[in-house]
Amino acid sequence: MxxxxxxxxxxxxxxxxxxxxxxxxxxxxxxxxxxxxxxxxxxxxxxxxxxxxxxxxxxxxxxxxxxxxxxxxxxxxxxxxxxxxxxxxxxxxxxxxxxxxxxxxxxxxxxxxxxxxxxxxxxxxxxxxxxxxxxxxxxxxxxxxxxSKSSVLKKYQQEKYSLSFIHAIWMKIKQTIWKKVKIK
Missing domain, CATH: 2.40.160.200 (LURP1-related)
Structure with a gap:
């Protein structure tokens, strides 16, 4: 924006x-x-x-x-x-x-x-x-x-080329995994 x-x-x-x-x-x-x-x-x-x-x-x-x-x-x-x-x-x-x-x-x-x-x-x-x-x-x-504007932009660029609704689910899974890795 x-x-x-x-x-x-x-x-x-x-x-x-x-x-x-x-x-x-x-x-x-x-x-x-x-x-x-x-x-x-x-x-x-x-x-x-x-x-x-x-x-x-x-x-x-x-x-x-x-x-x-x-x-x-x-x-x-x-x-x-x-x-x-x-x-x-x-x-x-x-x-x-x-x-x-x-x-x-x-x-x-x-x-x-x-x-x-x-x-x-x-x-x-x-x-x-x-x-x-x-x-x-x-x-x-x-x-x-x-x-984190850069991470939002990166997500957008990845999602921009996605042709399926599965991509949004995959991104959520990646975020969850990344949060667990960061915490440890």
Whole structure:
């Protein structure tokens, strides 16, 4: 996701519902989330480039919050994100790319990455539909923190040339074997 400048977002039925355009990684870069009828829903602008970057979120040209990466309790190892004004806290497992979004201690949604034989996907599941455009922009930013992009790319390249569903099962077996070897 982080290497593309356009993403089409589909719902669970496969209908295209949103378009994400832009890039990030430099101060001043911007991501925008659009509905398919062309309405700009959210803009995210990078304002600080560092180990703990900061982004500003805008809706209809008005600032609705700031997204900031913060160090975790164990320092840099388990960081989390906050979105001021929206009062969101985004925590999760960066290895598995599974995140929970909470507001005032109550879970309001999840952002989870899946890697299948068809490629990489994020599943964004929120209680309120109005939160989804912000969550989509957050998913693109979180993708940058994927632990092992090269191994995901390698898996994708292997899966790209697979002509059967057995390949996905074989990849799962290889992962299980590799985990056992790493542990010992």
């Amino acid at each position: 982080s290497k593309q400048d356009r993403l089409i977002v589909t719902d669970t039925t496969g209908q295209e519902v949103y378009l994400i355009v832009g890039k990030w990684g430099r101060v001043g870069d911007k991501l925008s989330v659009f509905s398919l009828d062309g309405e700009r829903l959210i803009d995210v602008k990078q304002v600080i480039l560092s180990l703990f970057p900061k982004f500003r979120l805008f809706k209809d040209g008005n600032k609705i919050g700031s997204l900031k990466k913060r160090p975790g309790l164990r320092g840099i190892k388990n960081p989390f994100f906050t979105i001021t004004r929206l009062n969101w806290i985004i925590t999760g497992n960066y290895d598995k790319q599974q995140f929970t979004v909470s507001r005032f201690g109550k879970k309001i949604g999840t952002i989870d990455k899946s890697v299948t034989y068809m490629g990489e996907f994020y599943c964004v599941d929120f209680i309120k539909e109005q939160d989804i455009p912000v969550a989509l922009a957050i998913a693109v930013l979180l993708d940058h923190y994927a632990v």
